[in-house]
Amino acid sequence: MKNAAMRAPHTLFLEHLLDGNKPDAARIIHELVTENIPIKNIYEKVIKPALYQVGDLWEQNRVTVAEEHTATVIAESIMNELYPSIIAGAMSFPGKVVVGCVEGELHQVGAKMVADMFELRGWDTWFPGSNIPTSELVRYIRKIEPDVTALSVSIYFHLPALENMILEIRAVFPEMPLLIGGQAFRHGGREIISRFNRLTFISDLEELEIYINSYPHDNTRPD
Amino acid sequence: MTTQDLIDSAGVLGPFNDPLPAQYEKQLARMTTMVNERMSSREDIHDLLGGASLALMKDNHANHGRFIASILTNFHAGVLVETILWVFRTYKSRGISSAYWAAQMNAWHEVIEEVLSPEDAAGILPLYQWIQVNIPLFDKLAMEALPQQHSNH
Numbered sequence: 379m380k381n382a383a384m385r386a387p388h389t390l391f392l393e394h395l396l397d398g399n400k401p402d403a404a405r406i407i408h409e410l411v412t413e414n415i416p417i418k419n420i421y422e423k424v425i426k427p428a429l430y431q432v433g434d435l436w437e438q439n440r441v442t443v444a445e446e447h448t449a450t451v452i453a454e455s456i457m458n459e460l461y462p463s464i465i466a467g468a469m470s471f472p473g474k475v476v477v478g479c480v481e482g483e484l485h486q487v488g489a490k491m492v493a494d495m496f497e498l499r500g501w502d503t504w505f506p507g508s509n510i511p512t513s514e515l516v517r518y519i520r521k522i523e524p525d526v527t528a529l530s531v532s533i534y535f536h537l538p539a540l541e542n543m544i545l546e547i548r549a550v551f552p553e554m555p556l557l558i559g560g561q562a563f564r565h566g567g568r569e570i571i572s573r574f575n576r577l578t579f580i581s582d583l584e585e586l587e588i589y590i591n592s593y594p595h596d597n598t599r600p601d
Numbered sequence: 602m603t604t605q606d607l608i609d610s611a612g613v614l615g616p617f618n619d620p621l622p623a624q625y626e627k628q629l630a631r632m633t634t635m636v637n638e639r640m641s642s643r644e645d646i647h648d649l650l651g652g653a654s655l656a657l658m659k660d661n662h663a664n665h666g667r668f669i670a671s672i673l674t675n676f677h678a679g680v681l682v683e684t685i686l687w688v689f690r691t692y693k694s695r696g697i698s699s700a701y702w703a704a705q706m707n708a709w710h711e712v713i714e715e716v717l718s719p720e721d722a723a724g725i726l727p728l729y730q731w732i733q734v735n736i737p738l739f740d741k742l743a744m745e746a747l748p749q750q751h752s753n754h
Contacts, residue, residue, distance in 0.1 A: 436691075437687065437690055437691045437694065438690070438694045438747060439691075439694035439695050440694075534668065534671060534680055534684050535664070535667040535668045535670070535671040536671075537671055537674075537675055538670070538671050538674045538675065541674075541675070564683075565677075565679050565680045565683035565684065566677040566679040566680045566683075567675065567677055567680055569675075569677070570675070
């Protein structure tokens with residue numbers, strides 16, 4: 379039943395995104411929030427599939443670059459409108475996380491979803507967003523000293539940048555838990571996990587929620 | 602042949618050992634410029650592009666170089682095949698002809714032979730030869746995946 383309820387809003391939401399109709403797109407999402415649909419489900423079942431379909435339509439040349447960008451910007455701005463709901467329901471947790479995208483990676487909506495999920499669980503969250511130069515991210519991590527760092531990669535040929543970023547983080551923080559994910563991994567590339575310690579691949583927000591919920595409350599780092 | 606057949610045949614191409622990935626990446630900007638010049642100067646380039654712009658073509662060449670550099674560093678047959686199929690679908694839906702891919706691969710082949718050492722070229726060209734040989738299959742599989750009303754050539 380819950381999946382059936384999600385399908386209709388996703389279809390309408392997609393239509394509004396493609397029309398560049400932010401007010402009606404926002405109305406759909408805010409109605410779901412009013413109905414107490416969890417933010418995780420709104421992200422995973424409505425916004426994410428809608429944006430994936432926008433990407434597919436762009437691939438088929440059925441939407442233009444401008445339409446695709448408009449859809450993404452609308453979705454992200456609506457996600458920003460959910461922030462009061464995110465922090466209103468947040469638990470408190472003595473954890474810090476930095477969430478960002480690898481150098482050269484411009485797609486940040488998925489990473490933003492990850493950041494919001496951590497914030498929902500009460501973590502102090504820093505989200506520098508897209509295309510962070512590797513040296514700048516390492517400097518940022520030195521300053522913040524997070525308990526976990528999460529890195530997003532949407533485009534396959536940014537995977538070497540991910541590996542480089544992991545190497546540079548590891549040089550300074552050899553034991554920091556690192557999470558990686560994103561569309562770049564949909565056809566493979568996960569073997570990178572075997573080359574580094576404390577590196578976890580997260581395939582969706584369900585897995586992320588499990589990871590966050592299982593993080594030790596005494597803040598000892600998991601193996 | 603299917604996508605899985607392509608993935609199986611690609612499996613023997615890698616992995617690629619040092620210093621090949623670094624050498625390719627080191628010369629990539631120069632090689633991309635050379636490929637752009639050769640393709641742009643073709644008399645038939647606008648027929649090959651089917652109405653798509655030279656800017657789109659150059660974007661494709663830049664993305665191609667970055668992609669191959671990634672494959673040389675982290676070889677994965679499934680990623681290689683699925684990404685090439687995605688590229689074929691994306692550019693095909695924008696009017697680029699099947700003949701463009703053969704012309705582009707020929708250009709990269711020539712440039713790699715001219716720029717890289719004979720040893721490095723010999724290490725990388727089997728990958729390009731594999732792509733060239735399988736262009737008709739990539740084209741066919743991409744056509745099958747596109748909605749009918751957007752099929753080209």
